[in-house]
Amino acid sequence: MGRVVGRETAAGAGAAGGWVRFALAVQAVYKRAPRSRLRRGTLPLHVRVRDLSCKCPKIKINKSYLILGVEKEGASAGVSGLAVGERTLLLEWRDEWHRRVRRLQRRAVNCH
Template sequence: MSKPISHRKACKACDCHPVGAAGKTCNQTTGQCPCKDGVTGITCNRCAKGYQQSRSPIAPCIKIPVAPPTTTASSTEEPSDCDSYCKASKGKLKINMKKYCKKDYAVQVHVLKVDKAGEWWKFTVNIISVYKQGVNRIRRGDQFLWVRAKDVACKCPKIKPGKKYLLLGHDDDSPDQSGVVADKGSLVIQWRDTWARRLRKFQQREKKGKCKKA
């Protein structure tokens, strides 16, 4: 005989969200699915208050970004120090073949969150596309982006959670030997969709040995 839907032995699909839920099995009494951090709803289909949607399947909802505090490298640092410190990184808001060739890696990233880690800031980023990579292999997906506290304090590079950037830099060792490193010499520009085609062309030229001539 069929059971009423309220009966504990009655079968009813959980319908847990494939991205927002942490599992497929829901509470047999309430129907509540187990949600990932920052996700809410019976089926885990929406972001909780104070969170916003991201493009990461691992962390589909992230805290609404708050800019990292401006932490100076030392208490004796003069306000004008950042101007001289960042001088070499100014005027780099354009991308061309020469700049592409000079860097070890080129990636499109979506910055998800940021945490302080000693003398470094650790940005959790989703690497959307890889246009160039050096000795350190870079894969798409969630990774760490490391930036020294001094560079963050002086905003060179200037990186904000919730934004997408084109990032070109060098193969430097990160604090925990994972992820990528950016510094005042890196090229960090807010992403524009029109750049994808140009970067693919640079990628093709590099494969043909054009970087050696650039």
């Protein structure tokens, strides 16, 4: 879960490559790979320009989102941080989800 705290306005290297860069404050990591570098804190979130133009996903500044996807998706696209790809779900966070996600996380520990 993370909060989008800003958007890069200058046309930098990310915009030229078809990506828009957001600043994401990661608040909680519920599940990650053993060698994952994903931690709490601020990191870049990259979204393709064509996805933003059709408002899919519609990203709002200062809103929290649950991001479901594969961390390697950004590395394979050649961008640092997280990338929202075709197989990534970006859902606006609802406070009532916190207990449910924690419960699913506890259940996943027992499944190997």
